Amino acid sequence: MDMKIDDQFRRQAEQLHCGSPVVDAHLDLAGEILLRQEAGEKDIIARHYLENFKKAGLSLLISSIYVDDVMLPEKGLRNALNQISALQSDLAGLADEVVLIKNSTDFESARDKGLIGILLYMEGLDCIGDDLRLLSTFYELGVRGASLTWSRRNQLANGCCRAREHIQIPGGLSAAGRSVIRELERYACFIDISHLNDDGFDEVMALTTKPVIATHSNARSVYDSYRNLTDAQIKKLAERGGMIGINGCTLIAGSHKQGNHLEMLCKHIEHIVQLVGSDHVGYGFDLCDSYGRAEPRLQFEATSFDCLADHSEMVLVTAALLQRGMPAEAVRSIIGGNFYRYIHGIV
Ligand SMILES: [Zn+2]
Structure with missing residues (x-):
């Protein structure tokens, strides 16, 4: 059973979402649009997302470019560019x-006109192999952040697990991975450590001086998953001025058995606030059910992984935080x- 939200x-929460910046730091939007376009659909954002974005008062969305296993290695680069x-x-x-937001002019223009901004980032850099020159190409196309891996091992780093089998793996970055981290920092792109393992996290923090973020990870001491961050990692990210986006995947939030989605999302947020204050946490819900429905593979039963039905339910998480006693100013952050302040600072 989940929390019941009082109307008050x-x-x-709705008032806060109307009058303050609202950010979702992780959605596999570009990949879903490509899948749907290849199946003949058009106007995908307008048909599947826009109404709920507006209901959430969304200001900014970070869209991943996530390349699925089946595309790797040969079609990875083509797939990323096509996304x-x-x-x-x-x-x-x-x-x-x-x-699309590529620079501060775009950011400020979207803000002043009340438009929804989309920032692109690479969720895993499998598609560049170890060819660093491709980073500048992606930068020119508007990419403003990257993680080295999406769980699985590649030429840059060991991920957090053997993807899909969920078997945890140790080991840090390759020499090419270390070079990529230095290049990303030089480009002022954000570095995302979600999906990296603990060894990789330590190496990235040792190699960098600017803030590092986790676009979609939760607190490991609230729910023990290797996709989540230890208290020590949360403190290190916060000391550096980094950000953590709270992941709304039931398997990562830990609400998949009891269905207590709002309660678990609040617990992760409250734990991070208790550790490092309210300036280093935001929403990075990673809603992926719509992406799953767009995949052409035959599915005998629809699986749901999302804590929220759609973006309009971001308001419910906000209401739950308020109902559990979080001060309104902290909730506004x-x-x-x-995330809005952080992204404005890097573009
Ligand atoms: Zn992810």
């Missing part, structure tokens, strides 16, 4: 509502103020 807190062009073409009809 729901209304207060960018798929997103661009889907945005072409939405210029009055949703725009968490729903987007923190």
Whole structure:
């Protein structure tokens, strides 16, 4: 059973979402658009997302470019590039509502016009192999952040696990991976450590001086998953001025057995706030059910991994935080103020 939200807190949450920046730091949007375009769909954001984005008062979304296992290695680079062009073409009809953010002018223009901004980042860099020159190409196309791996091992780093088998693996970065981290910092791209293992985390922190973020990871002491961060890691990220986006995947939040999604999301947030204050946590819900429905593989039963039905339910998490006693100013930072400030600083 999940929390029941009182109307009073729901209304207060809706007001906060209307009047403050709201950010979702992780959605596999570009990949879903490509999958749907290849199946013949058009206007994917408009048809599947826009109404709920508006209900959430969304200001900024970080879209991953996530390359699925089946594309690797040969089709990885083509798939990543096609995801960018798929997103661009889907945005072409939405210029009055949703725009790609590549620099501070784009950011400020979107802010002043009340548009939803989308920032692109690479979730895993399998598609570049160990060829660092491709980073500048992706930068030119608007990519403003990256993680080295999506769970699985590649030429840059060991991920957090043998992907899909969920078998944890140790080991840090390769020489090429260390070079990529230095290049990303030089480009002022954000470095995402979600999906990296503990050895990799330590190496990234040793190699960098700027803030490092986790776009979609929770607290390991609230729910023990190697995709989540230890208290020591949370403190290190915060000391550096980094950010943690709270992941809304039931398997990572730890709500998959009891269905207590709002309660578990609040517990992760409250734990991080208790450790490092409210300036280093935000939303990075990683809602992936819609992506799953877009995949062409035959599914005999629909599986759901999301704590929230869609983006409009971001308001419920906010209401739950308020109902459990989080002060409104802290909640305002968490729903987007923190990530908004951070992203404005890097573009
Ligand atoms: Zn992910």
